Amino acid sequence: MSGVSRVRMVFADAAGHRREIEHAPGCSVMEAAVEHEIAGIEAQCYGAAVCGTCHVYVEAERFADTGSRSPWEVEMLDALALSRPNSRLSCQIRVDAAIDGMVFTLPERQDALA
Amino acid sequence: MSPHAGSLPGHVPPARVIDLDVYNPSPELDDPAEAWAKLHDREEAILWTRGNGGHWIATRGSSIKAILEDHESFSSNVLMVPRERGLSNLLPTAADPPRHRPFRMLIQQALTPAAVRELEAGIREMSRSLIAGIAPRGRADFMADFASQLPTGVFLKLANLPVSDFPLLYGWMESVMRPDGSADQGELMQRFADYLLPILRERKANPGSDVMSAIATAVIDGQPISEDDAVNMATTLVLGGLDTVAALMSFAWDYLARDPDLQVLLVAHPERIRDAVEEVCRRFPVGTNTRVTARDTQIDGVTIKAGDLVTTPQILHALDPREYTDPMRFDIDRQTGGYSSFGHGVHRCPGSFLGKVELRIALEEWLAAIPSFRIAEGARVRVSPGVTAGIFSLPLSWQA
Ligand code: HEM
Ligand code: FES
Numbered sequence: 001m002s003g004v005s006r007v008r009m010v011f012a013d014a015a016g017h018r019r020e021i022e023h024a025p026g027c028s029v030m031e032a033a034v035e036h037e038i039a040g041i042e043a044q045c046y047g048a049a050v051c052g053t054c055h056v057y058v059e060a061e062r063f064a065d066t067g068s069r070s071p072w073e074v075e076m077l078d079a080l081a082l083s084r085p086n087s088r089l090s091c092q093i094r095v096d097a098a099i100d101g102m103v104f105t106l107p108e109r110q111d112a113l114a
Numbered sequence: 115m116s117p118h119a120g121s122l123p124g125h126v127p128p129a130r131v132i133d134l135d136v137y138n139p140s141p142e143l144d145d146p147a148e149a150w151a152k153l154h155d156r157e158e159a160i161l162w163t164r165g166n167g168g169h170w171i172a173t174r175g176s177s178i179k180a181i182l183e184d185h186e187s188f189s190s191n192v193l194m195v196p197r198e199r200g201l202s203n204l205l206p207t208a209a210d211p212p213r214h215r216p217f218r219m220l221i222q223q224a225l226t227p228a229a230v231r232e233l234e235a236g237i238r239e240m241s242r243s244l245i246a247g248i249a250p251r252g253r254a255d256f257m258a259d260f261a262s263q264l265p266t267g268v269f270l271k272l273a274n275l276p277v278s279d280f281p282l283l284y285g286w287m288e289s290v291m292r293p294d295g296s297a298d299q300g301e302l303m304q305r306f307a308d309y310l311l312p313i314l315r316e317r318k319a320n321p322g323s324d325v326m327s328a329i330a331t332a333v334i335d336g337q338p339i340s341e342d343d344a345v346n347m348a349t350t351l352v353l354g355g356l357d358t359v360a361a362l363m364s365f366a367w368d369y370l371a372r373d374p375d376l377q378v379l380l381v382a383h384p385e386r387i388r389d390a391v392e393e394v395c396r397r398f399p400v401g402t403n404t405r406v407t408a409r410d411t412q413i414d415g416v417t418i419k420a421g422d423l424v425t426t427p428q429i430l431h432a433l434d435p436r437e438y439t440d441p442m443r444f445d446i447d448r449q450t451g452g453y454s455s456f457g458h459g460v461h462r463c464p465g466s467f468l469g470k471v472e473l474r475i476a477l478e479e480w481l482a483a484i485p486s487f488r489i490a491e492g493a494r495v496r497v498s499p500g501v502t503a504g505i506f507s508l509p510l511s512w513q514a
Contacts, residue, residue: 049462
Protein backbone atom coordinates (compact mmCIF):
# COMPACT_ATOMS: atom_id res chain seq x y z
CA MET A 1 0.00 0.00 0.00
CA SER A 2 1.06 3.57 -0.77
CA GLY A 3 4.76 3.98 -1.35
CA VAL A 4 5.68 4.41 2.29
CA SER A 5 9.11 3.31 3.37
CA ARG A 6 9.55 0.44 5.77
CA VAL A 7 12.52 -0.27 7.99
CA ARG A 8 13.77 -3.85 8.35
CA MET A 9 14.77 -5.17 11.77
CA VAL A 10 15.91 -8.62 12.81
CA PHE A 11 15.32 -10.03 16.29
CA ALA A 12 17.54 -12.95 17.27
CA ASP A 13 16.73 -14.78 20.48
CA ALA A 14 19.33 -16.28 22.79
CA ALA A 15 18.80 -19.69 21.15
CA GLY A 16 19.66 -18.23 17.76
CA HIS A 17 16.15 -18.10 16.24
CA ARG A 18 15.79 -15.06 14.04
CA ARG A 19 12.71 -13.14 12.97
CA GLU A 20 12.78 -10.34 10.47
CA ILE A 21 10.12 -7.64 10.57
CA GLU A 22 9.40 -4.54 8.54
CA HIS A 23 7.90 -1.50 10.18
CA ALA A 24 7.08 2.09 9.40
CA PRO A 25 9.57 4.62 10.77
CA GLY A 26 8.72 7.04 13.57
CA CYS A 27 7.90 4.85 16.55
CA SER A 28 10.35 3.08 18.86
CA VAL A 29 11.94 -0.31 18.13
CA MET A 30 10.05 -1.61 21.19
CA GLU A 31 6.68 -0.56 19.73
CA ALA A 32 7.52 -2.16 16.38
CA ALA A 33 8.55 -5.39 18.13
CA VAL A 34 5.38 -5.47 20.26
CA GLU A 35 3.22 -4.92 17.21
CA HIS A 36 4.89 -7.92 15.55
CA GLU A 37 4.60 -9.90 18.77
CA ILE A 38 8.32 -10.54 19.19
CA ALA A 39 8.19 -12.84 22.21
CA GLY A 40 11.32 -11.63 23.99
CA ILE A 41 10.23 -7.98 24.18
CA GLU A 42 7.95 -7.74 27.22
CA ALA A 43 7.91 -3.95 27.45
CA GLN A 44 6.05 -3.87 30.75
CA CYS A 45 6.21 -0.08 31.09
CA TYR A 46 5.58 0.44 27.37
CA GLY A 47 8.17 3.09 26.76
CA ALA A 48 8.77 4.96 30.00
CA ALA A 49 12.28 3.50 30.37
CA VAL A 50 11.56 2.31 33.89
CA CYS A 51 11.06 -1.47 33.62
CA GLY A 52 14.08 -2.79 31.68
CA THR A 53 12.06 -5.52 29.94
CA CYS A 54 12.63 -4.26 26.40
CA HIS A 55 16.37 -4.88 26.74
CA VAL A 56 18.30 -5.73 23.54
CA TYR A 57 21.93 -6.06 22.44
CA VAL A 58 22.68 -4.10 19.31
CA GLU A 59 25.35 -4.83 16.70
CA ALA A 60 28.50 -3.44 18.30
CA GLU A 61 29.83 -1.98 15.02
CA ARG A 62 26.55 -0.18 14.40
CA PHE A 63 25.97 0.96 17.99
CA ALA A 64 26.10 4.65 17.06
CA ASP A 65 23.33 4.15 14.47
CA THR A 66 20.89 3.55 17.31
CA GLY A 67 21.31 7.10 18.62
CA SER A 68 22.68 8.13 21.97
CA ARG A 69 21.73 6.81 25.41
CA SER A 70 20.43 9.33 27.92
CA PRO A 71 22.02 9.33 31.38
CA TRP A 72 18.74 7.89 32.66
CA GLU A 73 18.87 4.97 30.20
CA VAL A 74 22.48 4.26 31.19
CA GLU A 75 21.42 4.22 34.84
CA MET A 76 18.63 1.73 34.07
CA LEU A 77 20.95 -0.49 32.02
CA ASP A 78 23.57 -0.47 34.79
CA ALA A 79 20.93 -1.93 37.10
CA LEU A 80 20.22 -4.86 34.75
CA ALA A 81 22.05 -8.10 35.55
CA LEU A 82 22.39 -9.10 31.89
CA SER A 83 23.61 -5.71 30.70
CA ARG A 84 26.59 -5.53 28.31
CA PRO A 85 28.42 -2.62 26.71
CA ASN A 86 26.19 -2.90 23.61
CA SER A 87 22.93 -2.98 25.60
CA ARG A 88 20.01 -0.68 24.86
CA LEU A 89 16.44 -0.26 25.96
CA SER A 90 14.61 -0.76 22.68
CA CYS A 91 11.92 1.72 23.73
CA GLN A 92 14.60 4.41 23.52
CA ILE A 93 15.68 3.59 19.94
CA ARG A 94 13.77 5.25 17.14
CA VAL A 95 12.86 3.29 14.04
CA ASP A 96 14.45 5.14 11.12
CA ALA A 97 16.58 4.49 8.04
CA ALA A 98 19.80 4.49 10.10
CA ILE A 99 18.89 1.15 11.69
CA ASP A 100 17.65 -0.56 8.52
CA GLY A 101 18.59 -4.25 8.60
CA MET A 102 19.93 -4.07 12.17
CA VAL A 103 20.07 -7.29 14.19
CA PHE A 104 18.78 -6.95 17.76
CA THR A 105 19.82 -9.84 19.94
CA LEU A 106 17.56 -10.64 22.87
CA PRO A 107 18.96 -11.42 26.32
CA GLU A 108 18.25 -14.93 27.64
CA ARG A 109 15.54 -13.43 29.86
CA GLN A 110 14.01 -10.03 30.59
CA ASP A 111 14.36 -9.12 34.26
CA ALA A 112 12.05 -6.36 35.42
CA LEU A 113 13.96 -3.81 37.48
CA ALA A 114 13.15 -3.98 41.18
CA MET B 115 -8.84 37.69 30.90
CA SER B 116 -8.38 34.18 32.20
CA PRO B 117 -9.44 33.04 35.63
CA HIS B 118 -7.10 33.28 38.61
CA ALA B 119 -4.89 35.92 37.03
CA GLY B 120 -1.56 36.16 38.86
CA SER B 121 0.85 39.04 39.18
CA LEU B 122 3.96 38.86 37.03
CA PRO B 123 7.13 37.54 38.72
CA GLY B 124 10.24 39.64 38.14
CA HIS B 125 12.16 37.01 36.17
CA VAL B 126 9.51 36.69 33.44
CA PRO B 127 10.38 38.81 30.38
CA PRO B 128 7.28 40.93 29.59
CA ALA B 129 7.67 40.12 25.88
CA ARG B 130 6.83 36.49 26.66
CA VAL B 131 3.61 37.20 28.50
CA ILE B 132 0.22 36.24 27.06
CA ASP B 133 -3.27 35.77 28.47
CA LEU B 134 -4.49 32.26 27.84
CA ASP B 135 -6.41 29.67 29.79
CA VAL B 136 -4.74 26.38 28.81
CA TYR B 137 -7.95 24.54 29.61
CA ASN B 138 -10.03 26.85 27.43
CA PRO B 139 -7.81 28.72 24.98
CA SER B 140 -10.55 30.03 22.69
CA PRO B 141 -14.04 30.15 24.25
CA GLU B 142 -15.33 31.75 21.03
CA LEU B 143 -14.22 28.93 18.66
CA ASP B 144 -15.79 25.52 18.07
CA ASP B 145 -12.31 24.01 17.61
CA PRO B 146 -9.44 25.50 19.64
CA ALA B 147 -6.81 24.05 17.27
CA GLU B 148 -6.61 27.34 15.33
CA ALA B 149 -5.99 29.29 18.52
CA TRP B 150 -3.23 26.90 19.58
CA ALA B 151 -1.63 26.97 16.12
CA LYS B 152 -1.34 30.78 16.32
CA LEU B 153 1.19 30.42 19.12
CA HIS B 154 3.54 28.88 16.55
CA ASP B 155 3.70 32.17 14.66
CA ARG B 156 5.94 33.33 17.48
CA GLU B 157 9.63 32.55 17.61
CA GLU B 158 9.75 31.54 21.28
CA ALA B 159 9.61 27.92 22.51
CA ILE B 160 8.22 28.90 25.92
CA LEU B 161 5.79 31.64 26.96
CA TRP B 162 4.21 32.79 30.20
CA THR B 163 0.47 33.12 30.65
CA ARG B 164 -1.27 35.09 33.37
CA GLY B 165 -4.10 32.56 33.33
CA ASN B 166 -4.67 30.04 36.13
CA GLY B 167 -2.45 31.75 38.66
CA GLY B 168 0.37 32.42 36.17
CA HIS B 169 2.63 29.76 34.64
CA TRP B 170 4.89 28.91 31.73
CA ILE B 171 3.58 27.18 28.60
CA ALA B 172 6.02 25.13 26.53
CA THR B 173 4.89 25.88 22.99
CA ARG B 174 7.02 23.61 20.80
CA GLY B 175 7.56 19.92 20.37
CA SER B 176 11.19 20.38 21.39
CA SER B 177 10.51 22.25 24.64
CA ILE B 178 7.58 20.00 25.59
CA LYS B 179 9.71 16.89 25.15
CA ALA B 180 12.71 18.37 26.97
CA ILE B 181 10.58 19.25 30.02
CA LEU B 182 8.73 15.95 30.27
CA GLU B 183 11.94 13.95 29.87
CA ASP B 184 13.75 15.87 32.62
CA HIS B 185 12.11 14.73 35.84
CA GLU B 186 15.04 16.01 37.89
CA SER B 187 14.45 19.63 36.88
CA PHE B 188 10.68 19.33 36.47
CA SER B 189 8.81 17.56 39.25
CA SER B 190 5.36 16.00 38.96
CA ASN B 191 4.31 17.15 42.43
CA VAL B 192 1.87 19.60 40.83
CA LEU B 193 -0.19 18.06 38.01
CA MET B 194 -2.65 20.83 37.23
CA VAL B 195 -2.86 24.60 37.28
CA PRO B 196 -3.58 26.60 39.33
CA ARG B 197 -1.35 25.17 42.04
CA GLU B 198 -4.17 24.58 44.52
CA ARG B 199 -5.77 22.17 42.05
CA GLY B 200 -2.47 20.30 41.66
CA LEU B 201 -3.70 16.74 42.38
CA SER B 202 -0.45 16.29 44.28
CA ASN B 203 -1.44 12.99 45.90
CA LEU B 204 -2.04 10.92 42.78
CA LEU B 205 0.15 7.84 42.47
CA PRO B 206 2.31 7.06 40.60
CA THR B 207 1.62 10.23 38.63
CA ALA B 208 2.52 12.92 41.18
CA ALA B 209 5.56 11.06 42.57
CA ASP B 210 9.09 11.66 41.30
CA PRO B 211 11.81 8.98 41.12
CA PRO B 212 12.84 7.12 43.17
CA ARG B 213 9.48 7.09 45.03
CA HIS B 214 7.69 6.75 41.68
CA ARG B 215 9.19 3.38 40.77
CA PRO B 216 7.46 0.77 42.96
CA PHE B 217 4.04 2.33 42.36
CA ARG B 218 4.63 2.53 38.64
CA MET B 219 5.87 -1.08 38.43
CA LEU B 220 2.72 -2.15 40.24
CA ILE B 221 0.15 -0.21 38.23
CA GLN B 222 1.55 -1.19 34.84
CA GLN B 223 1.24 -4.94 35.49
CA ALA B 224 -2.39 -4.87 34.36
CA LEU B 225 -1.52 -2.92 31.21
CA THR B 226 1.49 -4.73 29.71
CA PRO B 227 1.28 -5.81 26.06
CA ALA B 228 0.87 -9.42 27.24
CA ALA B 229 -2.00 -8.46 29.55
CA VAL B 230 -3.67 -6.38 26.84
CA ARG B 231 -3.51 -9.28 24.34
CA GLU B 232 -5.57 -11.28 26.82
CA LEU B 233 -8.20 -8.54 26.74
CA GLU B 234 -8.39 -8.22 22.96
CA ALA B 235 -11.10 -10.78 22.30
CA GLY B 236 -13.29 -9.22 24.99
CA ILE B 237 -12.76 -5.74 23.55
CA ARG B 238 -13.78 -7.01 20.11
CA GLU B 239 -16.87 -8.68 21.52
CA MET B 240 -17.88 -5.54 23.41
CA SER B 241 -17.35 -3.40 20.29
CA ARG B 242 -19.42 -5.75 18.14
CA SER B 243 -22.31 -5.85 20.53
CA LEU B 244 -22.40 -2.05 20.97
CA ILE B 245 -22.26 -1.58 17.18
CA ALA B 246 -24.90 -4.24 16.55
CA GLY B 247 -27.19 -2.23 18.81
CA ILE B 248 -26.80 1.04 16.91
CA ALA B 249 -26.08 0.06 13.26
CA PRO B 250 -29.74 -0.62 12.32
CA ARG B 251 -30.78 2.79 13.67
CA GLY B 252 -28.88 4.75 11.01
CA ARG B 253 -27.85 7.35 13.58
CA ALA B 254 -26.18 7.64 16.93
CA ASP B 255 -24.69 10.08 19.31
CA PHE B 256 -21.23 8.64 19.09
CA MET B 257 -20.12 9.72 22.55
CA ALA B 258 -23.16 8.53 24.48
CA ASP B 259 -23.81 5.39 22.44
CA PHE B 260 -20.28 4.15 21.87
CA ALA B 261 -17.20 6.14 22.88
CA SER B 262 -18.11 6.49 26.55
CA GLN B 263 -19.24 2.86 26.73
CA LEU B 264 -16.34 0.86 25.32
CA PRO B 265 -13.37 2.20 27.33
CA THR B 266 -15.47 2.24 30.47
CA GLY B 267 -16.57 -1.34 29.91
CA VAL B 268 -12.95 -2.39 29.39
CA PHE B 269 -11.85 -0.50 32.46
CA LEU B 270 -14.57 -1.89 34.71
CA LYS B 271 -13.58 -5.37 33.56
CA LEU B 272 -9.91 -4.70 34.30
CA ALA B 273 -10.83 -3.50 37.78
CA ASN B 274 -13.66 -6.01 38.22
CA LEU B 275 -16.07 -3.22 39.17
CA PRO B 276 -19.82 -3.52 38.61
CA VAL B 277 -21.05 -1.95 35.37
CA SER B 278 -23.82 -0.30 37.39
CA ASP B 279 -21.16 1.99 38.93
CA PHE B 280 -20.37 3.54 35.55
CA PRO B 281 -22.59 6.65 35.72
CA LEU B 282 -21.39 7.46 39.22
CA LEU B 283 -17.68 7.27 38.37
CA TYR B 284 -18.08 9.01 35.05
CA GLY B 285 -19.86 11.96 36.64
CA TRP B 286 -17.16 12.44 39.27
CA MET B 287 -14.36 12.09 36.78
CA GLU B 288 -15.92 14.67 34.46
CA SER B 289 -16.06 17.17 37.31
CA VAL B 290 -12.37 16.72 38.05
CA MET B 291 -11.32 16.89 34.43
CA ARG B 292 -13.48 19.84 33.50
CA PRO B 293 -13.46 22.06 36.54
CA ASP B 294 -16.29 24.51 35.94
CA GLY B 295 -16.32 25.63 39.53
CA SER B 296 -19.36 23.52 40.37
CA ALA B 297 -17.54 21.15 42.69
CA ASP B 298 -14.65 21.49 45.07
CA GLN B 299 -11.74 19.30 43.97
CA GLY B 300 -10.88 18.14 47.48
CA GLU B 301 -14.47 17.11 48.02
CA LEU B 302 -14.50 15.16 44.76
CA MET B 303 -11.29 13.33 45.65
CA GLN B 304 -12.87 12.48 48.96
CA ARG B 305 -15.86 10.99 47.16
CA PHE B 306 -13.49 8.83 45.07
CA ALA B 307 -11.81 7.72 48.27
CA ASP B 308 -15.14 6.94 49.98
CA TYR B 309 -16.09 4.79 47.01
CA LEU B 310 -12.73 3.08 46.45
CA LEU B 311 -11.60 2.36 50.00
CA PRO B 312 -14.30 -0.23 50.85
CA ILE B 313 -13.61 -1.94 47.51
CA LEU B 314 -9.86 -2.03 48.20
CA ARG B 315 -10.45 -3.40 51.71
CA GLU B 316 -12.69 -6.10 50.35
CA ARG B 317 -10.12 -7.08 47.67
CA LYS B 318 -7.39 -7.17 50.28
CA ALA B 319 -9.43 -9.72 52.22
CA ASN B 320 -10.48 -11.68 49.11
CA PRO B 321 -8.01 -10.92 46.34
CA GLY B 322 -8.83 -11.79 42.75
CA SER B 323 -6.81 -11.36 39.55
CA ASP B 324 -8.04 -7.81 38.90
CA VAL B 325 -6.01 -4.60 39.14
CA MET B 326 -7.81 -3.40 42.30
CA SER B 327 -6.74 -6.60 44.07
CA ALA B 328 -3.17 -6.11 42.85
CA ILE B 329 -3.16 -2.60 44.33
CA ALA B 330 -4.81 -3.67 47.60
CA THR B 331 -2.32 -6.48 48.24
CA ALA B 332 0.83 -4.70 47.03
CA VAL B 333 4.07 -4.65 48.97
CA ILE B 334 5.95 -1.36 48.57
CA ASP B 335 9.57 -1.21 49.76
CA GLY B 336 9.01 -4.25 51.94
CA GLN B 337 5.83 -2.94 53.59
CA PRO B 338 2.17 -3.60 52.79
CA ILE B 339 0.84 -0.62 50.83
CA SER B 340 -0.89 1.98 53.01
CA GLU B 341 -4.59 2.59 52.50
CA ASP B 342 -3.92 6.18 51.44
CA ASP B 343 -1.44 5.09 48.79
CA ALA B 344 -3.78 2.36 47.53
CA VAL B 345 -6.62 4.87 47.17
CA ASN B 346 -4.33 7.32 45.36
CA MET B 347 -3.27 4.59 42.91
CA ALA B 348 -6.83 3.45 42.25
CA THR B 349 -7.96 7.06 41.75
CA THR B 350 -5.28 7.59 39.08
CA LEU B 351 -6.50 4.54 37.20
CA VAL B 352 -10.07 5.82 37.18
CA LEU B 353 -8.97 9.30 36.09
CA GLY B 354 -6.43 8.13 33.50
CA GLY B 355 -8.25 5.20 31.97
CA LEU B 356 -11.82 6.35 31.45
CA ASP B 357 -12.23 9.54 29.51
CA THR B 358 -8.90 9.71 27.66
CA VAL B 359 -9.74 6.85 25.33
CA ALA B 360 -13.30 8.12 24.85
CA ALA B 361 -11.98 11.58 23.99
CA LEU B 362 -9.46 10.18 21.50
CA MET B 363 -12.25 8.15 19.86
CA SER B 364 -14.50 11.19 19.58
CA PHE B 365 -11.83 13.03 17.60
CA ALA B 366 -11.18 10.00 15.39
CA TRP B 367 -14.82 9.54 14.42
CA ASP B 368 -15.40 13.28 13.98
CA TYR B 369 -12.52 13.41 11.52
CA LEU B 370 -13.39 10.19 9.71
CA ALA B 371 -17.05 11.23 9.31
CA ARG B 372 -15.82 14.20 7.25
CA ASP B 373 -13.36 12.27 5.08
CA PRO B 374 -15.30 9.81 2.89
CA ASP B 375 -12.16 8.99 0.86
CA LEU B 376 -10.38 7.81 3.97
CA GLN B 377 -13.42 5.69 4.90
CA VAL B 378 -13.22 3.99 1.49
CA LEU B 379 -9.49 3.45 1.85
CA LEU B 380 -9.70 1.94 5.34
CA VAL B 381 -12.61 -0.33 4.38
CA ALA B 382 -10.60 -1.64 1.42
CA HIS B 383 -7.35 -1.82 3.39
CA PRO B 384 -8.13 -2.52 7.05
CA GLU B 385 -4.41 -3.14 7.61
CA ARG B 386 -3.96 0.64 7.33
CA ILE B 387 -6.18 1.23 10.36
CA ARG B 388 -3.04 0.99 12.52
CA ASP B 389 -1.53 3.95 10.67
CA ALA B 390 -4.81 5.83 11.06
CA VAL B 391 -4.70 5.20 14.83
CA GLU B 392 -1.15 6.57 14.97
CA GLU B 393 -2.21 9.69 13.10
CA VAL B 394 -5.23 10.14 15.41
CA CYS B 395 -2.84 10.04 18.37
CA ARG B 396 -0.51 12.53 16.67
CA ARG B 397 -3.12 14.99 15.42
CA PHE B 398 -5.63 14.90 18.28
CA PRO B 399 -3.86 14.85 21.63
CA VAL B 400 -6.37 15.28 24.41
CA GLY B 401 -4.41 16.68 27.32
CA THR B 402 -2.09 19.17 28.94
CA ASN B 403 0.48 18.10 31.53
CA THR B 404 1.85 20.26 34.31
CA ARG B 405 5.17 20.20 36.14
CA VAL B 406 6.64 22.24 38.99
CA THR B 407 10.21 23.37 38.47
CA ALA B 408 12.56 21.75 40.99
CA ARG B 409 15.71 23.77 40.21
CA ASP B 410 16.45 26.82 38.08
CA THR B 411 16.64 25.66 34.47
CA GLN B 412 17.38 27.44 31.21
CA ILE B 413 14.95 26.85 28.36
CA ASP B 414 15.02 28.79 25.13
CA GLY B 415 17.15 31.50 26.71
CA VAL B 416 15.00 32.19 29.76
CA THR B 417 15.40 31.03 33.33
CA ILE B 418 12.58 28.88 34.59
CA LYS B 419 12.85 29.38 38.34
CA ALA B 420 12.47 26.71 40.98
CA GLY B 421 8.83 26.72 42.06
CA ASP B 422 7.50 27.97 38.68
CA LEU B 423 4.73 25.91 37.14
CA VAL B 424 5.13 24.78 33.53
CA THR B 425 2.42 23.30 31.32
CA THR B 426 2.92 21.23 28.19
CA PRO B 427 -0.23 21.26 26.02
CA GLN B 428 0.39 18.20 23.86
CA ILE B 429 -1.46 19.73 20.94
CA LEU B 430 1.31 22.32 20.63
CA HIS B 431 3.68 19.50 19.71
CA ALA B 432 1.15 18.05 17.24
CA LEU B 433 0.65 21.36 15.45
CA ASP B 434 4.29 22.48 15.50
CA PRO B 435 5.33 23.19 11.89
CA ARG B 436 8.96 22.63 12.91
CA GLU B 437 8.06 19.01 13.69
CA TYR B 438 5.50 18.20 11.00
CA THR B 439 4.90 19.42 7.46
CA ASP B 440 1.42 20.88 7.16
CA PRO B 441 0.65 19.83 10.75
CA MET B 442 -3.11 20.51 10.67
CA ARG B 443 -3.57 17.99 7.89
CA PHE B 444 -4.56 14.43 8.84
CA ASP B 445 -2.27 12.11 6.88
CA ILE B 446 -1.96 8.41 7.57
CA ASP B 447 1.24 8.23 5.48
CA ARG B 448 3.06 10.59 7.82
CA GLN B 449 5.08 8.04 9.83
CA THR B 450 6.96 10.57 11.89
CA GLY B 451 6.04 9.38 15.39
CA GLY B 452 7.60 10.94 18.44
CA TYR B 453 4.45 12.88 19.40
CA SER B 454 3.74 13.96 22.98
CA SER B 455 0.17 12.65 23.28
CA PHE B 456 1.10 9.99 25.86
CA GLY B 457 3.75 12.08 27.57
CA HIS B 458 7.49 11.39 27.73
CA GLY B 459 9.93 10.17 30.34
CA VAL B 460 9.24 8.08 33.42
CA HIS B 461 5.51 8.92 33.57
CA ARG B 462 4.87 8.04 29.93
CA CYS B 463 1.42 6.50 29.76
CA PRO B 464 1.40 2.80 30.67
CA GLY B 465 -2.14 2.57 29.23
CA SER B 466 -1.22 3.80 25.76
CA PHE B 467 -0.97 0.31 24.26
CA LEU B 468 -4.38 -0.59 25.66
CA GLY B 469 -5.85 2.70 24.45
CA LYS B 470 -4.52 2.21 20.93
CA VAL B 471 -5.73 -1.39 20.80
CA GLU B 472 -9.21 -0.24 21.83
CA LEU B 473 -9.17 2.42 19.14
CA ARG B 474 -7.97 0.00 16.45
CA ILE B 475 -10.48 -2.73 17.27
CA ALA B 476 -13.32 -0.21 17.51
CA LEU B 477 -12.43 1.17 14.07
CA GLU B 478 -12.12 -2.30 12.55
CA GLU B 479 -15.50 -3.38 13.85
CA TRP B 480 -17.25 -0.09 13.12
CA LEU B 481 -16.08 0.08 9.50
CA ALA B 482 -17.01 -3.57 8.96
CA ALA B 483 -20.59 -2.82 10.06
CA ILE B 484 -20.94 0.87 9.08
CA PRO B 485 -18.56 1.42 6.15
CA SER B 486 -19.87 4.89 5.33
CA PHE B 487 -21.09 7.54 7.76
CA ARG B 488 -21.19 11.31 8.21
CA ILE B 489 -21.96 14.05 10.71
CA ALA B 490 -25.74 14.17 11.15
CA GLU B 491 -27.32 17.03 9.22
CA GLY B 492 -27.65 20.22 11.18
CA ALA B 493 -25.46 19.04 14.05
CA ARG B 494 -23.14 21.57 15.64
CA VAL B 495 -19.99 19.80 16.70
CA ARG B 496 -17.90 21.53 19.33
CA VAL B 497 -14.63 20.53 20.95
CA SER B 498 -15.10 20.83 24.69
CA PRO B 499 -11.87 22.11 26.16
CA GLY B 500 -10.69 21.05 29.59
CA VAL B 501 -7.90 19.14 31.26
CA THR B 502 -8.95 16.42 28.82
CA ALA B 503 -10.45 17.88 25.65
CA GLY B 504 -13.05 15.93 23.71
CA ILE B 505 -16.20 16.13 21.60
CA PHE B 506 -19.01 15.40 23.97
CA SER B 507 -21.84 15.42 21.48
CA LEU B 508 -21.14 13.89 18.08
CA PRO B 509 -24.33 13.04 16.17
CA LEU B 510 -23.57 10.69 13.25
CA SER B 511 -25.80 9.26 10.55
CA TRP B 512 -25.55 6.56 7.87
CA GLN B 513 -27.66 4.42 5.56
CA ALA B 514 -29.09 1.75 7.83
C1 HEM C 1 -5.58 6.35 24.95
C2 HEM C 1 -5.76 7.42 25.66
C3 HEM C 1 -4.81 7.86 26.73
C4 HEM C 1 -4.11 9.01 26.74
C5 HEM C 1 -4.14 10.11 25.68
C6 HEM C 1 -3.30 9.00 27.95
C7 HEM C 1 -2.42 10.00 28.29
C8 HEM C 1 -1.53 9.94 29.36
C9 HEM C 1 -0.47 10.88 29.60
C10 HEM C 1 -0.15 12.10 28.75
C11 HEM C 1 0.18 10.49 30.73
C12 HEM C 1 1.40 11.17 31.38
C13 HEM C 1 0.98 12.06 32.52
C14 HEM C 1 2.14 12.86 33.07
O1 HEM C 1 3.28 12.73 32.60
O2 HEM C 1 1.92 13.66 34.00
C15 HEM C 1 -0.49 9.32 31.21
C16 HEM C 1 -0.16 8.62 32.36
C17 HEM C 1 -0.88 7.56 32.85
N1 HEM C 1 -1.91 6.89 32.20
FE1 HEM C 1 -2.64 7.31 30.39
N2 HEM C 1 -3.57 7.87 28.65
C18 HEM C 1 -4.47 7.12 27.95
C19 HEM C 1 -4.99 5.90 28.32
C20 HEM C 1 -4.78 5.28 29.54
C21 HEM C 1 -5.42 4.07 29.98
C22 HEM C 1 -6.41 3.26 29.16
C23 HEM C 1 -4.96 3.82 31.25
C24 HEM C 1 -5.28 2.72 32.21
C25 HEM C 1 -6.32 1.92 32.15
C26 HEM C 1 -4.02 4.88 31.58
C27 HEM C 1 -3.34 4.98 32.77
C28 HEM C 1 -2.34 5.88 33.04
C29 HEM C 1 -1.56 5.90 34.28
C30 HEM C 1 -1.72 4.96 35.46
C31 HEM C 1 -0.64 6.95 34.16
C32 HEM C 1 0.39 7.40 35.20
C33 HEM C 1 1.75 6.81 34.88
C34 HEM C 1 2.87 7.36 35.74
O3 HEM C 1 2.69 8.39 36.40
O4 HEM C 1 3.95 6.73 35.76
N3 HEM C 1 -3.93 5.73 30.53
N4 HEM C 1 -1.51 9.00 30.34
S1 FES D 1 9.51 -0.71 27.79
FE1 FES D 1 10.05 -0.51 29.88
S2 FES D 1 12.12 0.10 29.73
FE2 FES D 1 11.52 0.01 27.66
